Amino acid sequence: MTEPASPLLGVRDLRIHFPVRGSDGGVVKAVDGISFDIPVGRTVALVGESGCGKSTTAYGIIGLEQVTSGSIAFNGLEISHLGKRARRDLATDIQIVFQDPSAALNPKMTIGDSISEPLAIQGWSRDERRRRVGELLDRVGLPATYAERTPNALSGGQRQRVVIARALALSPKLLILDEPVSALDVSIRSQILNLLMELQKELGLSYLFISHDLSVVRHLADEVVVMYLGTVVEQGKTETLFDAPVHPYTQALISAIPLPDPQAQRSRERIILKGDLPSPLNPPVGCPFVGRCPIRIDPCRTIRPSLQPVACGAHVACLVRAPAPLAA
């Protein structure tokens, strides 16, 4: 599953739990023991539905949420419990792009000031900043004159280009992309996706790509981590995972994406899951997916499956599809 060289980012058994107010010692296990690596220049996607913990994982990595246990290593350095100062230094290496570019830009600041803010914090001079802003705007495909404008003069797609330019300002190595095209118009999305692919190739960036849109994930990601209720149910190479998904949840998720092709869409076998996502306040004891699973067996109610390697090279947490080897 991992490359021989040490990865840029290594996450091991990460847990992020939140105490529940008013309950006696109750916790929500938003992220409950997940592990993955992001090699240099690669894209790893976290996918799953709302409440699965994909965004919380990202926030844990950039220090916006406190990590309960586990390790996050960046370039071999443990970063899960850094102080404020060290975090600020790390910001030159790890940046995040959020879903809604309108909320991510200060409406009263010019585009140029927004992009140069991280540079100013790191002590760049005014001239250096101005030059860098020009370079960055060019790199994301906007005219240099946009530096003088405010966000309200820009379209959604242009704003997302500005947010990407700002994230690139300090030449980070890892970009966390949290649903970067979900808020954009369909005709604009492919422009931004092309830009992201181009930047990765030219700058050797690594991406942690968070999305619920599996067609986009398949297009961009090298490896996919499928999350359900804070745990990983399946992870593996993108081709394998899409061509031969093993976990019943992964299968349902892929089957639930409507294909933009009426003939293919109407002739294919679809899995429609019954029921809702369980409340993270009160998750099932055994497999988190047990309540909606079409292939569950009795032990699934009591035994939590761990990730096991399967024949196609993926890792799957399912007692039925990937039974653990018998303990010696």
Add this chain to the structure above:
Amino acid sequence: MVTEGGQQGHDEPVLAIKDLRIQIDGIDVVDGVSFSAHRGRILAIVGESGCGKSLTALSILRLLPKAARIVDGRVELGGIDLAHLPEKDLEDIRGNKASIIFQEPIASLNPLMRVGLQVEEALRLHRGLSHAEAQREAIAMLSSVGIPDPQKRAKQYPFELSGGMCQRVMIAAALICRPRLLIADEPTTALDVTIQAQILDLMKRLRDEVATSIIIITHDMGVVAEMADDVAVMYGGRVVEQGPVETIFAAPAHPYTHLLLATVPRLDGHRKSVLRTIEGVVPSVDQWPQGCRFRSRCPLATDLCAQRPPLAPVDAAGHDAACWHTDRLMELA
């Protein structure tokens, strides 16, 4: 699917919109839109933000925001022109003969009212049923839209239900008086994909089993492919192309439809390939070009496009497009 084949497309339409024009601040945000919806069929109105699809949907039941008004055209439901009906007569239409559901089910429900009562409301209003009778029907309806344990759920408040469950409640409330027309404005956009699959499945069952005419407003070409019998593509406040779903996807005749389909990454596409793009941005309503409104972004545009192209037949099977250059579409390949 029992209605495949388009037989029922030749019935008298349930809804016929003719040359609808809606203005905001003197600008035509919906500009001469015509289409019809038929019994037992799903019509998808597809387009991006600002194309006028939601205003068109809202105008059918005269639910437009204050700033917008219908300045021209007809909205005929069973022969009655809703566009010119006095407000008090609309009460008899809304939730009775035609219903609408929205993107955010939780925002559409009254947070302080038990969901069962919200489903009953239309029955008591329109049919004058007693509480006991209405309650019985409401619980039956909640059950038929797939709410487990409907007796118990009917007594709960919206906050006690998930998003998917709230959308089922909305659909139950919308359908309780057996309307001929259901308008669904981005009904699954706020929902997770596995829940979206459930709701779309429910809507298809309504079409097939009760022959409800459904208009679904969406920006998602996948949802269109899954659900629609007929499609109207909107851009810049106008319908630029319309026709049967198979034709629209297999042989789009308008450059916008063609490019929109080509920009979406496909599950069977070549990974990491450069995606097709539509250059430029969706212009804001006060910056639409004269003539064809797509011409500022269209690779096929010529001087001719400064004149507005009519929505003209491409073939005899109900496929229309508003483009002067439908014969040059192969240049986009």
